[in-house]
Amino acid sequence: MAISKKSSKPKKKSPKYRIKKNDTVYVLSGKDRGASGKVLEVNPEKDRVTVEGINIVKRHRKESQQSGGGGITEMPAPIHISNLVVVCPHCKSRMRPVKKAIEKTSEGKTRKYNVRACRNCSEQLDTM
Numbered sequence: 001m002a003i004s005k006k007s008s009k010p011k012k013k014s015p016k017y018r019i020k021k022n023d024t025v026y027v028l029s030g031k032d033r034g035a036s037g038k039v040l041e042v043n044p045e046k047d048r049v050t051v052e053g054i055n056i057v058k059r060h061r062k063e064s065q066q067s068g069g070g071g072i073t074e075m076p077a078p079i080h081i082s083n084l085v086v087v088c089p090h091c092k093s094r095m096r097p098v099k100k101a102i103e104k105t106s107e108g109k110t111r112k113y114n115v116r117a118c119r120n121c122s123e124q125l126d127t128m
């Protein structure tokens, strides 16, 4: 008798709208606390974000690898999304974005979008 596996629904709240690629973020904790940088990659499944210049780790490479022989490569390691807040490009404040509904009309049709907006100056962070 086959046992059907029912995947349990993920119960955690998804913070995915908070931080996106190319955002500038500020680090709240960890060894790079107080630093800021540009988001290079977001991993929503693990809630981890890779930020340019943040959480740099040294990777030792073997000489047999194709890319330029051996040595030590420094690269940013992903850090947990809860350690980051978005920096508003308009007013430079550090905040958790709020959701904002906007309407956009193209080709005679009006559609509603949810975008992120700055909590402080209300400027929208996402470009459509």
Ligand SMILES: [Zn+2]
Residues within 6 Å of the ligand: 088, 089, 090, 091, 092, 093, 118, 119, 120, 121, 122, 123
């Ligand atoms: Zn702002």
